[in-house]
Amino acid sequence: MTPGATEISGPGDPGLSTTAERRIVIGDAGGAPDKEWVIVARGLTREYDMGGEIVRALRGVDIAIRRNEYVAIMGPSGSGKSTLMNLVGCLDTPTAGEYWLNGMLVSEMNDDELARIRNREIGFVFQTFNLLPRASALHNVELPLVYGGVPATERRKRAAEALDSVGLADRKNHRPNELSGGQRQRVAIARALVNRPSILLADEPTGNLDSTTSAEIMNVFEQLAASGQTVIMVTHEADIAAHAKRVVVLRDGMVESDDRREKFATRMNG
Amino acid sequence: MHLLDAVRLAFQTLRVQKLKSFFTLAGVTIGVMFLIAVVSIVEGMSSYMENDFVAKLIGVNTFQLRRFPMISDASESEWREWVRRPRITFDDAREVAAALPEEALWSVESSDNIPIESRFSRPRALEATAIDGDYFRIRNMEISLGRLISPQELTLGTRVAVIGEEIATRFFPRLNPIGRTLKVGGTSYEVIGVAAKQGSIFGMSMDRFVITSANAPLQRLVNPHNLIDGMKIKMPTTDGMFEARETVRQVMRGRHKLRPSQKDNFVMETSESALEFWRKIEGNLVIAGVILPAIALIVGAMVIMNIMLVAVSERTREIGIRKAIGAKYRDILAQFLVEATTLSIMGAAIGVALGIILSQTIAALSPLPAAVAPWSIVAGILVGAGVGVIAGVYPASRAARLDPIVALRAE
Numbered sequence: 001m002t003p004g005a006t007e008i009s010g011p012g013d014p015g016l017s018t019t020a021e022r023r024i025v026i027g028d029a030g031g032a033p034d035k036e037w038v039i040v041a042r043g044l045t046r047e048y049d050m051g052g053e054i055v056r057a058l059r060g061v062d063i064a065i066r067r068n069e070y071v072a073i074m075g076p077s078g079s080g081k082s083t084l085m086n087l088v089g090c091l092d093t094p095t096a097g098e099y100w101l102n103g104m105l106v107s108e109m110n111d112d113e114l115a116r117i118r119n120r121e122i123g124f125v126f127q128t129f130n131l132l133p134r135a136s137a138l139h140n141v142e143l144p145l146v147y148g149g150v151p152a153t154e155r156r157k158r159a160a161e162a163l164d165s166v167g168l169a170d171r172k173n174h175r176p177n178e179l180s181g182g183q184r185q186r187v188a189i190a191r192a193l194v195n196r197p198s199i200l201l202a203d204e205p206t207g208n209l210d211s212t213t214s215a216e217i218m219n220v221f222e223q224l225a226a227s228g229q230t231v232i233m234v235t236h237e238a239d240i241a242a243h244a245k246r247v248v249v250l251r252d253g254m255v256e257s258d259d260r261r262e263k264f265a266t267r268m269n270g
Numbered sequence: 271m272h273l274l275d276a277v278r279l280a281f282q283t284l285r286v287q288k289l290k291s292f293f294t295l296a297g298v299t300i301g302v303m304f305l306i307a308v309v310s311i312v313e314g315m316s317s318y319m320e321n322d323f324v325a326k327l328i329g330v331n332t333f334q335l336r337r338f339p340m341i342s343d344a345s346e347s348e349w350r351e352w353v354r355r356p357r358i359t360f361d362d363a364r365e366v367a368a369a370l371p372e373e374a375l376w377s378v379e380s381s382d383n384i385p386i387e388s389r390f391s392r393p394r395a396l397e398a399t400a401i402d403g404d405y406f407r408i409r410n411m412e413i414s415l416g417r418l419i420s421p422q423e424l425t426l427g428t429r430v431a432v433i434g435e436e437i438a439t440r441f442f443p444r445l446n447p448i449g450r451t452l453k454v455g456g457t458s459y460e461v462i463g464v465a466a467k468q469g470s471i472f473g474m475s476m477d478r479f480v481i482t483s484a485n486a487p488l489q490r491l492v493n494p495h496n497l498i499d500g501m502k503i504k505m506p507t508t509d510g511m512f513e514a515r516e517t518v519r520q521v522m523r524g525r526h527k528l529r530p531s532q533k534d535n536f537v538m539e540t541s542e543s544a545l546e547f548w549r550k551i552e553g554n555l556v557i558a559g560v561i562l563p564a565i566a567l568i569v570g571a572m573v574i575m576n577i578m579l580v581a582v583s584e585r586t587r588e589i590g591i592r593k594a595i596g597a598k599y600r601d602i603l604a605q606f607l608v609e610a611t612t613l614s615i616m617g618a619a620i621g622v623a624l625g626i627i628l629s630q631t632i633a634a635l636s637p638l639p640a641a642v643a644p645w646s647i648v649a650g651i652l653v654g655a656g657v658g659v660i661a662g663v664y665p666a667s668r669a670a671r672l673d674p675i676v677a678l679r680a681e
Contacts, residue, residue, distance in 0.1 A: 091594060091674050112598045119596020130591045130678065134286050146275055147596040191595065 033100050038198050038230050039065040039088065044097035046083050057083040059253040060097065065199075065232065070225035072244035073234045080253040082203075085234045089122055089201045090114045102198045119147050123192025127204035129184040131176040137163060137187045138172040144195045162190040166220065182213035189220060193229070200224060202233040206240055218243050238268055276608040283581075283609055284616075291613060294577045297570025298617030298657055299624065301563040302650040306625025308559030309646040311632060312552060314639035319548045329504065331511045332408060334539045335366065335518055336500035341547050355535045357497045360484075362525055366501060367403070369521045374514055375504040377403035378484060382492040384455040386480060388441040396437065398454050400492050402484040406432075408504045416448040416463035419483060427485030431459040434477035435467040454480055455491040470637065511540070567653060570617065571661040578610050578665035589669050590677025602670040610662025611655055618654020622647050 033040040044061040047054050058080045065071055075081040086092040087099060090106055093114070099107040102121055109117065123144075124130075131140045141159040150158070163172055166186040176184050185205060192200055202221065206214035222243060225231045233244060241247050247264040249256045259267070284291045334340070338352035363378045370376060379401045387393035405411075406418045414435070423430055431452055438447045438461075447461045459482060468476035482488045484498070493499065503518065505511040515538050522536050537543075582589070589602055597605075626642050633640035 086675050089594070091678075112600075115593065115596050115598040115601075118594060124594050126678070130587070130594070132588055132591060134282070143592070144595045147592070147598070147601055152275075195596075 032103055032105075033064070035103065036066055037064050037100070038067045038069075038102055039063065039232075040098075040100040041087070042098040044084070044087060044094050044099060046080075046087060046092070047095045057253055058087070058094070061250070061253070061255055063248060063255065063258070065230065067198075067230055068225075068228050070221070070231045070243075070245045071233070072241035072247045073232065073250065074236065074238070074241045074247055075250035075256075076236060078252075079250040081234050081236075081250050083253075084250065085201065085203055088199075088232060089124060090117045115147075119144055120195060121198040123189075123195065123197040123200045125185065125188050125192050125200065125202040125205045127207035129176065129181075129188045129208070131184060131187055131191075133176055136173045136175055137168060137179065137190075140176070140187055141191045141194050144191060148195055158194055159190075162194040163187070165193070166190045180213075181209050182216055185209065185213075185217050186220065189217075189224075193224070199230045199232055202231065204235055205233065206235075206237075214240070273604070273608070276604045277612060279605055280609040280612040284613065290577065291616075294574055294613050295617035295620060297566055297573045298614045298654050299570075299621040301566030301570050301657075302618045302621025302654055303563075303625040303628060304566060305559070305563035305653065306622055306642065306646050306650050307628040307632065307640075308555070308563070309649075310625070310629035310640045310642045311638055312555045312559055313643045313646070314629075314633065314641040315555075316548075316552055317641055318639045319552075320545060329408060329410070329502075329541065331506070331508055332502055332504040332541070333511060333515055333518075334500050334502050335362075335522070336537050336539060339537050339539055339543070339547070340500075341544050343547065343550065356526060358500060358536065359496045360498060361496065362522065363403075363498060363501045365525060366503075366518050366521050369517050370503065370514060371510070371517075373506050373510070375404035375408050377401055377405035377408050377502045378498045378500070379405060379502070380484065380489065380493040380497070380499040384480075384488070384491055386437070386441065386455075387453045388451065390443060390445065391441045393453075394440075396478055396480065398480040398482070398488055398492065400482055400484040400486065400489040403502075404504070405481070405502075408502050412466040413463045414466040415446070416461070418463055419481070424483045425485065427483045427487075429457065429459045429486055430462045430482070432463040432465060432481045433461055434465050434475075434479040436475050436477040437480055438464045452480065454482065454488055457487045459486070474637075515540075567657050570614070571657045574610055574614055574658065574661035575665060578606060578662055579668070581609075582606065582665050582669040585669075586672065586677045586680035589672050590674050590680065593672070593674035594678060599670045602672075603666045606666035606669050607659065607662045610666065611658030614654045614658030614661065615651060618651050618657075621654070622650045625650065 041061055041063045044058055044063070045056070046058040047056050061080075061084060073081050073084060083092070087094055090101065090109075091114075093109070094107050097107065098105065101117065104117065106114070106117060118124075132143070135143075138156070138159050141162050142155050145155040145158060160169070160172060163169055166189050168183060168186050168190065171179060171183060171187075176187070179187065189200075200221075205221070206217055209217060218240065221231055221233065225245070231244070233241070235241050242261060242265060245261055246259065247261060248258045249264075257264070257267070335358060337355050337357055338344075344352065360378065363376075367376050379399055381397055381399040383395040384398040385393045385395050386398065402424050411418070411432075413432070415438075416432075419428075419430055419432055422428075431454065433447065433452065441447070441452060442450060442461075447464060450461050451458045452461050453459075465477070465479075470476055503511075503514055505514050518538060519534065523534065526535055528535065592602060592605075629640040629642060632638055
């Protein structure tokens with residue numbers, strides 16, 4: 001049992017399937033959440049103006065994620081999971097609602113403040129890896145530290161350590177095109193972790209990988225979760241989502257269900 | 271992100287895209303190259319004019335009384351007025367000399383191209399000058415062989431000549447010309463002195479002259495009876511020169527019977543007035559020398575802006591990645607601005623080097639002198655940097671304003 005899993009099954013169980021139950025944990029608007037909650041979103045709404053027509057991608061999502069949790073966000077395409085990921089990842093701000101990350105009210109921040117939050121609090125892992133093609137693995141991993149204002153020597157040391165931790169110590173000077181898909185995703189994970197973020201946010205991390213490599217990468221996530229890293233993974237594949245300890249399912253811009261893995265699996269099978 | 275990181279990043283990008291960077295540089299390089307070359311040549315000519323040319327022709331604290339200016343860019347109508355003016359005569363010169371203070375030096379001179387020959391060479395028409403007064407002292411002429419013409423010889427019109435270095439070697443090859451005979455306009459003169467070598471001005475040799483007394487037969491060949499080209503007056507001080515100019519003006523106005531309302535119908539040229547003419551040309555040259563490179567620089571700026579806009583759209587995804595992992599507006603702005611500026615400073619640096627080479631080449635192949643002004647190097651680099659900043663601002667701000675979500679979706 002991982003420490004994260006123990007907490008989830010405790011009294012403040014966040015895997016709560018009814019809106020009424022979730023309300024209790026999430027609390028009232030405007031109030032800063034307790035320290036144990038790394039993410040609290042209240043009535044998160046995001047509307048897009050598509051040439052005069054208002055598209056409501058998110059229609060009041062309530063979600064609370066505890067430190068050290070391993071959560072999958074699922075949903076078919078058009079369910080709003082990408083929009084939710086952009087909001088959780090501080091790439092976007094909600095049209096309405098509150099988003100608290102690590103005790104900070106992110107939904108009120110401007111672009112530069114969001115950039116700083118992304119740099120310090122969030123580690124992104126993308127489906128398409130999103131490494132800089134002309135830079136070495138080491139330089140790619142170094143990049144968040146460059147924008148974090150870390151001095152060059154320390155930067156290099158920390159980037160090398162991060163690469164080492166994903167088993168790529170000997171690929172430091174390789175460029176992305178000299179690495180396999182699995183290795184590229186490991187570089188991306190190293191880059192995501194190098195700033196010791198509050199949450200690791202993965203968007204379809206195995207979408208571009210074969211099943212063997214996918215298993216490898218999922219293994220990395222599991223180890224990270226076990227070591228106490230908060231992991232949030234967005235996916236549309238149920239078997240990938242099943243690796244997480246908790247699964248949030250979105251549909252039509254709203255939370256359809258929010259369960260522990262066991263319960264989710266039962267429902268999927270039943 | 272620190273500036274150093276931005277510069278390092280810029281060099282990385284330039285290294286990866288060598289050919290594209292080279293073409294990007296070309297405009298700025300050419301602009302700065304011509305800026306440096308033109309400024310160098312104008313500066314070179316300027317210092318030459320001020321230090322050598324005018325001093326050699328006219329001299330310090332010296333002015334020249336003539337019918338019209340020796341160097342000018344006169345219009346057609348001015349010319350027509352000038353050629354109607356009365357000429358300067360020996361009588362004018364005598365009266366002027368009498369009115370001048372004791373310490374004044376004065377000389378009269380008349381020159382023309384006259385056939386010259388010797389036993390050792392074929393005849394050739396070259397400049398011969400008939401002089402009187404303190405000509406040699408005003409010109410500060412030094413002698414490398416023999417002696418100058420004495421005042422007695424000047425007065426008597428003795429048939430003796432002082433010649434320039436080039437005349438000596440042309441008419442008396444590998445011989446000592448002193449005591450030998452030189453025929454000037456059919457009359458034989460004894461060479462008594464060879465002047466020290468003076469070099470050339472814009473390719474014109476300053477050592478190609480023959481000087482005799484104005485009382486010798488040469489005078490009749492270079493000017494009609496009683497006429498002279500001009501008179502030179504040298505004073506010990508600048509203040510003295512201005513006073514002497516007024517004295518000469520009064521004498522000449524009297525002799526030409528000018529009413530107070532009439533303008534002078536003669537000129538008194540100083541080195542300053544000759545320089546003024548040069549400064550007018552210099553002004554035009556500098557304007558041309560600035561406008562032409564400026565056009566190249568504007569083109570260079572447009573090329574850089576265009577290349578940077580292409581770079582921004584090519585690297586939209588990169589910008590998205592950078593923003594996702596924490597690059598702020600000013601980080602991206604700095605990245606592209608520094609890249610554009612680094613490019614154009616490199617272009618400018620190459621332009622400075624090529625400009626120096628170009629101006630030295632021009633100086634070596636033509637009589638134009640060139641002096642590379644240190645300020646023009648600094649200006650060249652600064653202009654290059656300025657072009658980079660100006661050309662980079664718009665593409666960089668476009669990059670920095672990109673929405674990270676949209677940018678990440680780019681191909």
